[in-house]
Amino acid sequence: MSFVFNKKNFIILLATIITLSLFISWKSINETDAATTSFRFVVMGDSRGSSDGINETTLRSLLTEVESLSTQPEFIFFTGDQVMGGSDVAQELSDWNDLVDDYFPLNKVYPALGNHEDDETIFSNSLTHLPANQLEGYQRTSYYFDFGNARFITLNSNRKDRGNYVIDSTQRAWLESILENSGKTHHFVQFHVPAYPIGAHYGKSLDANREQRDALWDIFDEYNVTAVMTGHEHNYNRREIDSSFNANGYRFENSIYQVTIGGAGAPLSTINRDSQNVDIGPIASYHYMVVDVVDEIAKFNLYDVNSNLIDSFEVERSSDSTQPSTTTIDFQNGVYPTSAYEGTSDSYLSENDSTVNFGSERTLLIDGDDPSRTGKNKYAILKWDVSDIPANKSVISANITLDVTDASSSSYEIYELKRDWYEAEVSWEQNTNGSNWEQFGADSLSDRGSTVLGVITTNTTGTYTVELNVDGISVVQSWIDDSSLNNGLMIANSSNTNGLDISSSEAVNSTLRPKLTIIYE
Known part of the structure; x- marks a missing residue:
């Protein structure tokens, strides 16, 4: 079959050449732009x-x-x-x-x-x-x-x-x-x-x-x-x-x-x-x-x-x-990340007042012998909402800054809490209204972890910062990965007879409230 090169075919061929030329030119420019x-x-x-x-x-x-x-x-x-x-x-x-x-x-x-x-x-x-x-x-x-x-x-x-x-x-x-x-x-x-x-x-x-x-x-x-x-x-x-x-x-x-x-x-x-x-x-x-x-x-x-x-x-x-690069973010009621932040919950559990809630107190009491010579415990519990940190971030370090109002010659340890609780309802006996700790004082392994996440040692009043260890960082990471795991922390030591008092999230001076600092990437 012969091909007749008439005016119509010439126009089609010319249009094809122009289109192909423009495509090659566009492709070349974009490749150059990407490489330059x-x-x-x-x-x-x-x-x-x-x-x-x-x-x-x-x-x-x-x-x-x-x-x-x-x-x-x-x-x-x-x-x-x-x-x-x-x-x-x-x-x-x-x-x-x-x-x-x-x-x-x-x-x-x-x-x-x-x-x-x-x-x-x-x-x-x-x-x-x-x-x-x-x-x-x-x-x-x-x-x-x-x-x-x-x-x-x-x-x-x-x-x-x-x-x-x-x-x-x-x-x-x-x-x-x-x-x-x-x-x-x-x-x-x-x-x-x-x-x-x-x-x-x-x-x-x-x-x-x-x-x-x-x-x-x-x-x-x-x-x-x-x-x-x-x-x-x-x-x-x-x-x-x-x-x-x-x-x-x-x-x-x-x-x-x-x-x-x-x-x-x-x-x-x-x-x-x-x-x-x-x-x-x-x-x-x-x-x-x-x-x-x-x-x-x-x-x-x-x-x-x-x-x-x-x-x-x-x-x-x-x-x-x-x-x-790394990002540092603080969580402190009324201050960080914004003045509107109210994501900190805290209270203390008193063995001597086993049904009393202390969620509105301005001071958290921690002791292994209160009243004196009774051997009864007081444990502080704290929790921060850290949902401002995206779930795909990795925690590099974490620390807690506290205002110590009554120092101790003894050390107190930090543990992970495993059971949820509400600030306005929690007591020595119960984590929420109608729900008790598995063991009073949150003393069972289903209530709190046994691994020490950090140690508080201070014999002076004022600002004190405790760094969380590798296990503590892992716990904070779990809160970011899955917010349902964030039940907060406990500060306790049953063998101490010298108590430790710290300002709570209800402290009048907002800058004295417990602060969690997280560095992530």
Whole structure:
């Protein structure tokens, strides 16, 4: 059979060649992107006008400077507030798209949702090139993409809790999952509202909900992200977040820059209300940032609208720096992990008052001979809700900090409790109303373990910390793996005649209440 090479066949063949060529080109680019460790990107933010739309003059000037760079960026990160917003936010975003596209392909520009275009649906419908529904329910406002040896993450800081900006627990869980599995050397994160503002929005950004803010930063710290980039405050400032910002039960091990890049057109501000660890700024000039990634080094250069250098710094991350570091968390009623925590239960069991509940007492009594010369025992029991720790974490160490109000010359041991109990019901005879210990005083092996988990030895009053041993760490690990196994601990020693008194979780001074500290990875 002969093949007739007519006009129709020629068109089909040409279309096939073009399609195949585009596929090969796309495949090659993506393979190159995944392999490259040397590339450039630009960061800008807050291009809205003072009262309407866009500050077109300033944004065009900045984009012209970017367009003139000898090495062009692969893409642009934009930290939010692209437009002024309001009833015509959809049209304003359309105008913004058209303006940016005059200088740079729109599908290479990655904005964050700002408070001025704070409509997730309109934002998502206006920027259809952004990844969609990577986090269910957030449309195109929370997303990530990979380029070379880096992962780029955008979060939505405009979900509100009691009127305060917050990056909520849903986003935090998603964030941790995409950091944990990235396999990248660098992680760059952007969102609009700063975690640690310094100026006009101090106290009214993520810091208005500090406990959730610290939970977010704890994830950044755990995975040692390369940089966190924000906008909202209309200036440039660079702030180093490290252990000096420890709070709410979170302890930061790394130093990470929060870089506020908010000068692409919005009215500038020089207000400075908190200068802790601020390396530079606030600088009230319009600006853009160029970031050059070369292997393990990310070099940041900030330029004003005339391309004068304002700031320059480098961040190094090793290829294994994204492995989780250890996290320390405290559990103490009214203090840690948050002031709302009420997960500690405690009481003591008195052989001399076998049916009495002491769950509301402010002091826990421990003794092997009380009243004196009777040989009757008093045992303290304590329990902490540790469900804030994810079930897939491994405990490295654990300790208990106590406020000793009456010291002892003798030692007291810590044991695992095997049977559940309720603070308001427990006594020497019963663990809960209508249910007795197998042996009064929780003295059977089905009531408590026989293995010593730690030893308390102190002959002075005041703060005392006891480290749990390997067996103690294993018990705490079991609580994290299966919360139903968390029946708490007992402090006891039947042979001691010199008692030990400690403050309970009902102590008036919340900082004196029993505290459990866990370090995990």
